[in-house]
Amino acid sequence: MSSTPRYRAIADDLTGKIRSGHYRAGEALPAQRELSASYGVTMMTLRQALQVLSGEGLIVQRAGxxxxxxxxSAEYPLDTLRSLGDDLRRQGHPLRTEVLSVAVRRAPRSLTRLLGDAPAGHRALRLVRVRHLLGRPAVHQISWIAEPHASAVKGTDFTETPLYTALADAGARVHRATERVRPALLTAPVAALLRRPAGGPVFVSERATYDDQGALVVLDHATILGELLEIRAERKATDLSLHWVSQP
Amino acid sequence: MSSTPRYRAIADDLTGKIRSGHYRAGEALPAQRELSASYGVTMMTLRQALQVLSGEGLIVQRAGxxxxxxxxSAEYPLDTLRSLGDDLRRQGHPLRTEVLSVAVRRAPRSLTRLLGDAPAGHRALRLVRVRHLLGRPAVHQISWIAEPHASAVKGTDFTETPLYTALADAGARVHRATERVRPALLTAPVAALLRRPAGGPVFVSERATYDDQGALVVLDHATILGELLEIRAERKATDLSLHWVSQP
DNA sequence: CTCCTCGACTGTTCTAGAACAGTAACTCAG
DNA sequence: CTGAGTTACTGTTCTAGAACAGTCGAGGAG
Incomplete structure (x- = not known):
């Protein structure tokens, strides 16, 4: 039996719908009476769920x-939203990018699932890179860039231009991202590209980046050698920063 | 007719009583059933008033x-400084803590290095736990608690009481923490404790927690099975949240 | 003496409904 | 054409009660 209270399950469901773009920034949610009917709960329970979202800044409620x-929100500096490359450059580590391929391809399920209304055969730009740290391959990265951003950036030389810089130059307003990081063992194909023996410990990161309309911009899948990089989190009561640092 | 809603009037009244010392820090308020009767409102209305106080950090509610x-000691809400246990409880996952040992020992170099002026032979409390998630061992954790906090909490039953709760009850003002997370392979000794084959992918986390004077309170070393847990980072311009989630 | 069970407390979640207050659009009268 | 009133929507507040889940202490049994 799930121990999740119904109000929290509803809050999570609505959060998911907002984050996936089902409800876009500025858009009205259905009336609370309608939502409570569709979730099969009372107004009290529905409103408790909305309190959670309101507390997290996802919604605003206007009486009447x-x-x-x-x-x-207005455009903002991406201080807290920082890529691996930025973190390492900021630490003075030379990072070289090797581009293995750039091609428009049929979008994988992991991408079309996040796009919601994507039609069958939907295409996206697939960018494969290896990042070199201190002269050694350290990260294998596959990025899927959704349309219309794919068309806007596909001619870019990604050895020289960071992907997010190209996106910003093309008018993409990166607003938020979700990232999942788990440990894994290095697989043989990626081990070959990174010139390491298979089976060593790595981070696997999957990040989805959204614009200010809540639409997906980029889906990144990265394999990061654990012997070269670690996550350093620094937390205070009023602030949390998360960034990559190279292992000593 | 006053336009102030009753729940807000009650919240204001209780706030006044707390700030005037009628209810003192750490003291229990009357039971919610009793408060609702004395204000002449339903539990729902009373609880709505208490939500206001809770949101302002004035009260904490403990089920049962x-x-x-x-x-x-809790001068600020530690919303962003959240332990593994809190994240999982919040997701409704049952987390059971098994305490393997609690003992005052000679502090390791990793601790005395962070203590600065620690004398030779400095002692600290060493707490070893295994956390069980969904009935399975998931995390092996060694915590070193520095003095004076070690003496203050050493009699605690850590199967029932989270370490940070015990520290807070003993007056420790947790203010900030740094954490390093890297991937690794499960070693044989820890594999035996977690009842898994050695060599699988794990997270290794090292966290140092400091008080508001900048003195070290706890040094945590955790080995976290990668098959059961992942890091989920969600970033916005105004906010970064980092938390542990269980793998599906 | 220790451990387990049960009861009495606590907070928490939810149902069901009514009424109040705010907003906006439409209609009618002047 | 304009302004006022009305209606139909919205969110908000509150009542009344029941049941679930957590905690702790007391008492009894082994």
Whole structure:
């Protein structure tokens, strides 16, 4: 039996719908009476769920008007949203990017699932890179860039231009990202590309990056050698920063 | 007719009583049933008032125990500084803690190095636990608690009481932490404790937690099975949250 | 003396419904 | 054409009660 209270399950479901773009920034949610009916709960329970979202800044409620997904904020410095490359450059580590391939391909399920309304045969730009740290291959990275951003950046020389810089130059407003990191063993194909023996400990990271309309921009899949990199989290009561650092 | 909602009037009244010392830090408020009767409102309305206080950090509510004025040590909500246990409890996953040993020992170099002025032979409390997730051992954790906190908490039953709760109850003001996470292969000794074959992918986390004077409180070393747990990072311009989630 | 069970407390979740307050659009009268 | 009133929506507050889940202490049994 799930021990998740119903109000929390509803909050999680609505959060997922907002984050996936089902409800976009600035858009009104269905009326609370309608939502409570569709989830089969009372107004009290539904409103408790909405309290959670409101507390997390995802929605705003206006008496007499409606419930809205929090409008997109103004453009902001990406201080807390930092890529691996930025973290390492900031630490003075030379990072070289080797581009293995750039091609428009049929989008994988992992991408179309996040796009929601993507039609069959949907295409995206697939970018495969190896990042070299201190002269050694350290990270294998596959990025899928969704349309319309794919068309906008596909002519870019990614050995010289970071992907997110190209996206910003093309007008993409990166707003938020979710990232999942788990440990794994280095597989043989990627081991060959990184010139390491298979079976060693690695991080596997999957990151989905969204624009201010809640639409997916990039899906990144990276394999990161554990012997060269670690995650360093520094937390205070008012702040949490998370970044990659090279192992000594 | 006053336009202040009753729940807000009750929240204001209780806030005034807390701030005036009528209810002191650490003291239990009357039971919620009793408060609702004395204010002449339903439990729902009373609890809505308490939500306001809880959101402002003035009270903490403990299911089955009572409602307490927030102890003086918790001067700020530690929303962003969250332990593995908190993350998993919040997701409704049953987490059981097995305590393998609690003993005062000579502090290891990794601890005395962070203590700065520690004399030779410095002692600390060494706590060894295994966390069980969904009935399976998932995390092996060694915590070194520095003095004076070691003496303050050494009699605690850590199967029932989270370490950081015991520290807070003993007056430790946790202020910030640094954590390093890297991937590794499960070693044989820890594999035996977690009842897994050695060599599988794990996270290894080392976290140093400091008080508001900048003195080290706890040094944690954890080995986390990668097949059961992953790191989920969610980033926005205004916020970064980092938490552990169990693998599906 | 120790351990387990049960009861009495606590907080938490949820149902069901009614009424109040805010907003906006539409209609009608002047 | 304009303004006021009305209606139909919205969110918000509150009542009343039941049941679930957590905690702790007391008492009894082994």
């Amino acid at each position: 008007r409606g419930t809205y997904v929090t409008p997109a | 125990r009572g409602t307490y004025v927030t102890p003086a």
